[in-house]
Amino acid sequence: MINRTREQERRIHDAADVISAAEALLIAAGAGMGVDSGLPDFRGSAGFWSAYPPYKELGLDFYDLASPEWFARDPGLAWGFYGHRLDLYRRTVPHPGFALLLKWAAGKPGGYFVFTSNVDGHFQKAGFAEERVHECHGSIHHLQCAGACGRGTWPAGDVTIAIDEKNMRAQPPLPACPSCGRLARPNVLMFGDWGWQPRRSQAQALGMRDWLEALAGKGLVIVECGAGTAVPSVRSMSERLLARPRTRLVRINAREADVPAGQIGLEGSALATLDALAALMPGH
Numbered sequence: 294m295i296n297r298t299r300e301q302e303r304r305i306h307d308a309a310d311v312i313s314a315a316e317a318l319l320i321a322a323g324a325g326m327g328v329d330s331g332l333p334d335f336r337g338s339a340g341f342w343s344a345y346p347p348y349k350e351l352g353l354d355f356y357d358l359a360s361p362e363w364f365a366r367d368p369g370l371a372w373g374f375y376g377h378r379l380d381l382y383r384r385t386v387p388h389p390g391f392a393l394l395l396k397w398a399a400g401k402p403g404g405y406f407v408f409t410s411n412v413d414g415h416f417q418k419a420g421f422a423e424e425r426v427h428e429c430h431g432s433i434h435h436l437q438c439a440g441a442c443g444r445g446t447w448p449a450g451d452v453t454i455a456i457d458e459k460n461m462r463a464q465p466p467l468p469a470c471p472s473c474g475r476l477a478r479p480n481v482l483m484f485g486d487w488g489w490q491p492r493r494s495q496a497q498a499l500g501m502r503d504w505l506e507a508l509a510g511k512g513l514v515i516v517e518c519g520a521g522t523a524v525p526s527v528r529s530m531s532e533r534l535l536a537r538p539r540t541r542l543v544r545i546n547a548r549e550a551d552v553p554a555g556q557i558g559l560e561g562s563a564l565a566t567l568d569a570l571a572a573l574m575p576g577h
Contacts, residue, residue: 325519
């Protein structure tokens with residue numbers, strides 16, 4: 294049982310009322326959303342190295358490895374990192390909090406959209422409609438040519454990568470571009486990534502823009518889960534939308550639940566907090 298202060302309980306009740314009354318729901322999610330599914334917490338080198346000990350020996354952390362330069366310098370190292378994550382995301386089952394969000398969202402007259410910096414594809418895996426998801430950093434389930442031949446993106450499909458987990462290196466053959474035969478890479482926005490092809494994500498962004506415009510004054514609630522300040526893409530989007538009339542923010546975050554004035558911040562993990570909200574929803 295989670296012990297909460299009276300103030301925390303009041304905020305949870307307020308958030309449940311706000312979400313219940315919403316005419317449309319925007320679900321915003323960062324890396325913290327996946328922790329309850331069993332995905333590693335990459336926050337800080339210690340957390341990353343506990344999940345991937347071989348990288349500690351190399352002195353490389355998440356920020357070092359999430360760089361496009363490795364696909365040119367050392368493709369085996371690059372695909373060892375991303376290939377392992379691709380397999381992990383395929384095997385992992387999204388936690389029940391995804392289903393709660395989908396249930397709430399599906400019942401709103403104005404519908405829903407998802408905005409996420411996660412590249413794991415778990416919203417689609419949990420049943421959210423493909424055309425209702427904006428992956429602002431791309432998706433590991435789509436590939437692009439590392440040589441920029443102009444092929445565009447394509448689904449990773451049945452691509453499998455053999456990895457020696459003792460040194461986290463991918464073994465040949467590595468994914469290749471079907472047009473030019475050169476090395477392929479994930480269609481994921483990495484750090485310092487000038488070669489990322491954003492067209493798929495841009496099309497999703499247009500879909501979200503059109504949906505927001507079609508709401509035409511309806512009450513919108515943003516339920517934000519696990520989005521921190523280290524990579525602020527999701528938090529920034531949530532706060533920009535507060536300029537829209539009749540928009541409220543419910544921010545769920547284990548460490549950084551602070552919110553602008555008039556909004557609701559809930560300290561806690563995504564799943565535990567969503568469960569607590571669900572217990573207060575009508576029809577529970």
